[in-house]
Structure formats: C-alpha cells, structure tokens
Amino acid sequence: MPIEKREIIPVWDAVTKVLKYQLELSLETVSLEESDGRYLGEDILATHDVPPFDRSPYDGFAIRAEDTSAATQEQPVELNVIDSIGAGHVSGKEIKHNEAIRIMTGAAIPKGANAVIMLELVSEKENNRITISRKVKAGDNISRQGEDTPEGTTILKTGTRIHPGVTAILATFGFHTVKVYKKPVVGILATGTELLDVDEELVPGKIRNSNAYMIASQIKKIGGEPRILGKLPDDLEETYEGILQAMKETDLVITTGGVSVGDFDHLPAIYKKMGAELLFNKIAMRPGSVTSAAMFEGKPLFGLSGNPSACFVGFELFVRPYLLQSLHVKKVHLGAVTATLQKDYLKPNPFTRFIRSRVEWNGPTAVASPVGLDKSGSVSSLSEANALIVLPGGTRGWEKGSQVMTLLLEGEGSVWPWDQALKSRS
Numbered sequence: 138m139p140i141e142k143r144e145i146i147p148v149w150d151a152v153t154k155v156l157k158y159q160l161e162l163s164l165e166t167v168s169l170e171e172s173d174g175r176y177l178g179e180d181i182l183a184t185h186d187v188p189p190f191d192r193s194p195y196d197g198f199a200i201r202a203e204d205t206s207a208a209t210q211e212q213p214v215e216l217n218v219i220d221s222i223g224a225g226h227v228s229g230k231e232i233k234h235n236e237a238i239r240i241m242t243g244a245a246i247p248k249g250a251n252a253v254i255m256l257e258l259v260s261e262k263e264n265n266r267i268t269i270s271r272k273v274k275a276g277d278n279i280s281r282q283g284e285d286t287p288e289g290t291t292i293l294k295t296g297t298r299i300h301p302g303v304t305a306i307l308a309t310f311g312f313h314t315v316k317v318y319k320k321p322v323v324g325i326l327a328t329g330t331e332l333l334d335v336d337e338e339l340v341p342g343k344i345r346n347s348n349a350y351m352i353a354s355q356i357k358k359i360g361g362e363p364r365i366l367g368k369l370p371d372d373l374e375e376t377y378e379g380i381l382q383a384m385k386e387t388d389l390v391i392t393t394g395g396v397s398v399g400d401f402d403h404l405p406a407i408y409k410k411m412g413a414e415l416l417f418n419k420i421a422m423r424p425g426s427v428t429s430a431a432m433f434e435g436k437p438l439f440g441l442s443g444n445p446s447a448c449f450v451g452f453e454l455f456v457r458p459y460l461l462q463s464l465h466v467k468k469v470h471l472g473a474v475t476a477t478l479q480k481d482y483l484k485p486n487p488f489t490r491f492i493r494s495r496v497e498w499n500g501p502t503a504v505a506s507p508v509g510l511d512k513s514g515s516v517s518s519l520s521e522a523n524a525l526i527v528l529p530g531g532t533r534g535w536e537k538g539s540q541v542m543t544l545l546l547e548g549e550g551s552v553w554p555w556d557q558a559l560k561s562r563s
C-alpha cells in the first residue's frame with residue numbers, strides 16, 4: 138500500500154493550531170490548605186489595607202520625634218514611659234510632650250507618637266524613665282497602614298498558580314476557601330502490542346509501558362489530573378473503541394504510539410474513522426516529527442509518538458500550553474534562555490531539533506550541554522535533562538560556542554519565547 142503523503146508544518150504553526158482551542162473548565166471551591174498547585178478562578182482584590190494599621194517594625198519605644206530634636210551624646214533627652222504594649226494590643230494612652238510608650242514589633246503605633254526608636258539605642262533608667270542620645274526623625278521606624286498593599290488593589294490575577302507566596306496573600310485576606318479551576322482530566326492510552334505493565338517481568342520482544350507514567354507525571358507537574366486508562370494492542374478496532382470510550386470519560390485524550398507509517402500504526406486511520414478534524418500529523422521537528430493532533434466533538438486528541446523522548450517533547454511543546462491556556466495561565470510555554478552550546482552539531486538538518494540537555498550557569502552566562510543518547514527512542518536522557526536546546530533547521534549546522542535558545546523544563550514559563558529561535562537558518 139502506498140504511504141499517504143503528509144503535510145509537514147513548522148513547529149510554531151502546530152503550536153498555533155492547538156492554541157486556537159481551549160477547554161471550558163468550571164470552577165470549584167477548595168480549602169486553602171488543599172489549594173497548592175491549583176490555578177485561581179478569580180482575581181483577588183485587597184479587601185483591606187496591609188498592614189491594616191500603622192505599626193512598629195521593631196521592639197522599642199514609640200515617641201514624638203520632636204522631643205529628641207536637641208538630643209546629643211553629651212546631652213541626652215529623658216522621656217517618661219507611660220505604657221507598655223505588645224503585638225495584638227492597642228494602648229489606651231496618648232503620648233504627650235516628653236513621653237514614650239514601650240512597644241513591641243507588630244503593635245499598633247499609639248496616639249501622639251510619630252516615630253519608634255529601637256530598644257538597643259535607648260538607655261533605661263529607674264522609675265520608668267529612658268534617655269535618648271540621638272535625634273529621631275518623624276516617621277522613623279513606622280510601618281504605614283497600606284504601605285504593603287492598599288485596599289482595592291488587584292493583588293492576584295485569575296490563572297495564577299497557587300504557591301507558598303500566593304497562599305500567604307490568600308490567608309492575609311481571609312480566604313480560608315479558594316475558587317480554582319477544576320483540574321482538566323486527561324485520559325492516557327498507550328498503544329502497542331509490545332507493552333507490558335510496569336509490574337510485569339520482561340519477555341522477549343516486549344518492553345514496559347513507560348510513556349503512560351511519564352505523561353501522567355508531566356500532567357501532574359502542571360496541575361492536571363491524569364487518568365491512565367491502560368494499554369491497547371496494535372489492533373485498529375480495539376484502539377478505535379478504546380479512544381471513543383476515553384473521549385467520553387475525560388476532557389481530552391493523549392495516545393502514545395501508532396502515529397507513524399508502519400503496518401501497525403493505526404492512529405491515522407482511526408482519526409479518519411472517527412471523523413475527527415486533523416490539525417496536523419507531521420511537524421518539522423525532531424524528535425516527534427509524527428506528533429499528531431485532532432479535534433473530536435470539541436475535545437482534542439493528541440497522538441504523541443511512541444518513542445519516549447519524542448513523546449516527552451510532544452507533550453511539553455503542544456499539550457502543556459493547551460492545558461495551561463485552558464487554566465487561564467498567561468505564560469503557557471516553556472521558559473527560554475540563551476545559552477552557549479557545548480557541542481558541535483555540524484551536520485545540517487532540515488528539521489528543528491530539540492535536544493535534551495542540562496543548562497547550568499557559569500556566573501551570569503548559561504551553558505547548555507546535551508545529555509544522554511540523542512535518539513528519539515532514548516529514555517535515559519530524560520532523567521538528566523532540565524532543558525531542551527533548540528537548533529532551528531536549515532542548510533548549515535551549529536558549532537560549539539554558538540548562542541542558542543534553550544527551553545527550560547523547570548520554573549516559570551514564557552509568553553512567546555521561540556518565534557525567532559524557530560526561524561529556519563540558511
């Protein structure tokens with residue numbers, strides 16, 4: 138049977154096609170303690186000033202600055218201490234001329250005071266008297282009401298991922314429950330007669346299904362909910378039925394394997410049989426050139442390659458931004474840095490290459506070194522990699538020492554990182 142010719146499209150076109158769609162995820166309310174890693178379903182406004190009152194940032198004495206205007210080492214001023222307050226207490230007294238109130242960190246500044254002097258800078262005398270031997274300016278050591286966040290500020294945007302710092306803000310404003318987007322439920326189906334379950338012993342010709350667990354882990358890492366729906370043999374009918382069922386149960390489905398041109402690569406025929414709208418099935422990239430995507434009844438179906446590294450890269454480049462866009466995240470793509478390539482890639486390649494690598498910082502400059510075996514079937518390189526070196530395709534190769542765009546597998550994403558990097562090189 139002749140092999141059907143596929144249209145090869147650039148990586149960025151493929152990303153753009155996927156991002157024309159997104160899931161409509163509803164909201165749910167979860168407790169603050171359970172909200173880590175979830176995405177905010179609403180903007181959060183400061184419901185009061187932070188701090189909510191003028192307060193002392195130090196343990197010391199609240200004073201009137203003008204009482205110290207003549208204070209020197211030789212001629213200290215003496216003040217009468219009329220009260221003592223710790224955090225959580227408000228003094229009922231007002232400071233008048235030459236008076237002070239002993240105040241601890243976090244306590245509200247008493248009436249009449251306009252400065253605080255630290256305990257270490259004061260000499261304590263008998264009969265509740267202190268001496269100060271330096272001039273203090275009005276406003277010194279006062280944390281002003283609202284200086285951190287004024288009431289009404291939009292402090293967190295919809296789509297913000299909840300991390301410890303975000304949790305601190307939510308707690309500050311009294312959110313003991315939080316509205317978040319429901320986790321997208323992602324069905325994972327591994328296709329391949331050669332696949333064993335993880336707990337099975339190896340037998341000749343077979344390998345364990347590592348892709349399903351890898352993808353589940355990639356999904357969890359960005360806050361989705363994976364459903365490993367098992368593995369399917371390379372049988373067209375069985376795989377077709379399996380995919381239809383999976384599409385009913387989940388928000389989107391990822392398959393691995395069976396997307397190339399082999400006798401048992403049934404996914405292209407299954408897309409046709411389903412009547413799914415094909416978005417692409419050939420991309421000018423390596424690994425993952427046969428990565429496919431289709432829409433079926435408003436839901437996407439990602440056909441990732443069976444080769445582990447190709448599968449990994451396909452997820453990071455296409456599924457990740459799709460899921461994050463659905464969760465209203467602004468920076469949906471992998472973050473990018475420019476790094477110095479540590480190895481020659483002199484052979485020209487028409488396809489853009491994504492090379493599993495490690496980025497390290499030598500002082501301010503990043504260097505990127507390829508790791509492990511650079512084959513799309515390799516799995517060992519994935520455990521070491523923290524980045525993907527991007528080598529745009531073209532008629533020339535790349536020399537060691539070149540400055541290359543490198544996508545980071547950890548940390549904050551980016552809005553639009555690689556449009557320049559993906560322009561082919563002539």
Ligand SMILES: Nc1nc2c(c(=O)[nH]1)N[C@H]1C(S)=C(S)[C@@H](COP(=O)(O)OP(=O)(O)OC[C@H]3O[C@@H](n4cnc5c(N)ncnc54)[C@H](O)[C@@H]3O)O[C@H]1N2
Pocket residue numbers: 327328329331332344345346347348349393394395396397398399402424425426427441442443444445447513514
């Ligand atoms: N004549 C051609 N042959 C191939 C081409 C081509 O263009 N012409 N493309 C090659 C490229 S590039 C890739 S990548 C693979 C893509 O293959 P499939 O996506 O169809 O995947 P399979 O054939 O099912 O498997 C490929 C490989 O991966 C292993 N595999 C599959 N599933 C898993 C899993 N869940 N866990 C671990 N490993 C898995 C499978 O055993 C195969 O070794 O096609 C090339 N061939």
Ligand code: MOO
Pocket residue numbers: 422423424425426427428442444447513514
């Ligand atoms: O799709 Mo293959 O991964 O290009 O090597």
Ligand SMILES: [Mg+2]
Pocket residue numbers: 394395396397398399401402443
């Ligand atoms: Mg195949």
